[in-house]
Amino acid sequence: MKEAIFLVLAASIFWLAACTPNTNLTYTQDIAPIIYQNCTPCHRSGGAAPFSLTEYQQVYRKKKTILAVTQSGLMPPWPADRNYSHFLGERFLSDSDKDKLKRWIEGGAPEGNLSLLPNLPPYPEFSLIGKPDTTLWFDSILIKGDSKDKFYIATLPIELSENRFVRAMEFLPNQNNLVHHMNGRLLNYDEGKKANIKSGKRLLNLETNEDDYLQQFNALDLANDDGSRPSQINSATNYLPGVQAQLYPEGIGGFTMQKKSILLADDIHFGPIPQDKWDRSRVNIFFSKTPPTRPINEVMMGTNGVTKIIPPLVIPANDITTHTTFLKIPQDISILTINPHMHLLGKSFKAYALTQNQDTIRLISIPKWDFRWQYFYTFPKMLKIPAQSVIYVEATFDNTNHNYNNPHNPPKEIRERLDNGGAGMRTTDEMLQFIITWLPYQVGDEKVSLAPN
């Protein structure tokens, strides 16, 4: 009998614990500031994430998954190891914030005193970096609702009355929670080189079969009239979830845009959706009155780049392979951003420089590769790499069925696929790339902050 009473008592204590908050942490006072700071930049209407976390009810409903993804470090997404190197805009929860979220959720996730709720920070709608001088639109794209990833090359012909200096270009999709990445290159047509820049098709679906592919790529009609290639500005604008376009300090970066140019979105990757949707992406352009005094250079290592991959990027089925690539730096340089790139088989990635005296300059380590978050990592200040240093990249690929992103089940041999005439690669092929943007070093560069001003 005593035991029975004890059990009933224990059960009701348990019941009480489950239903009444047993934490003095509240949403309005303790949790909303953490969410506003770390989550709602993406989890809001029009943000990069597929659902909002701007209201208490939305956070409350998702509390179990929120607990899981914040404790595991999956959210906020920041795959680079913060113990290895630091970048601008790092997204992470401090141990104390993680702990608060855990105690609050496990304690019943109470809302608290409404009068203590802070205001949601203002989020700009049509630009994340300022007021553009002009906005141009890509054609609309119908994204089929067949729950598969979609890859497109899209073009946007641009005609100006004169050549202009561009400080920054900002690509913004309107279905931004569907776009996983976009790499934009600007093709500049020199005077008299191309009569009609609007003659080509505006869209190429990259999931076409290989035979049609070249033909379709040619239909974009990107070459000069004499068949030669126009000059191009790589990474004129890039888009990745949660990443904003870069406005460097005045004088750094920027490029010239010819009167006639084509912005080549190569490629745009849309995530899978169950229903058809239209996307219409915009491009904000920020002109500059002065020519870029220190134009940014870009060097690409690995696939399609200036360095060989060793051993060659062939990944046998059911194997895990590691590959390296390295580049000797002939002059002192200042690095601004770095962008590691692999596809679905990527497992880990590391890059560093070794100076002539064998000092290591850490660049980046991504212990658990996630193809969804391929940021252009910007150093807080320019990073000097002295002449004669060697930049090393080490990347591991997992082609087993333990890799749940493996596009093939059972796994099959995957190889690198090289660029055929400026065309993009498919995600089911592999790549190993490391893109570095840099300037020739000038005294004092290591003190120049790259934070948006």
Ligand code: HEC
């Ligand atoms: C850089 C943008 C970004 C930030 C910041 C961000 N998220 Fe996310 N989140 C996403 C995207 C995009 C997805 C969808 C992931 C996908 O499609 O694979 C997602 C998915 C999720 C999911 C669902 C995961 C699942 O497995 O179903 C949860 C829960 C979540 N986020 C919570 C949070 C919380 C909590 C924070 C802040 C601590 C946060 N996120 C910060 C972009 C972001």
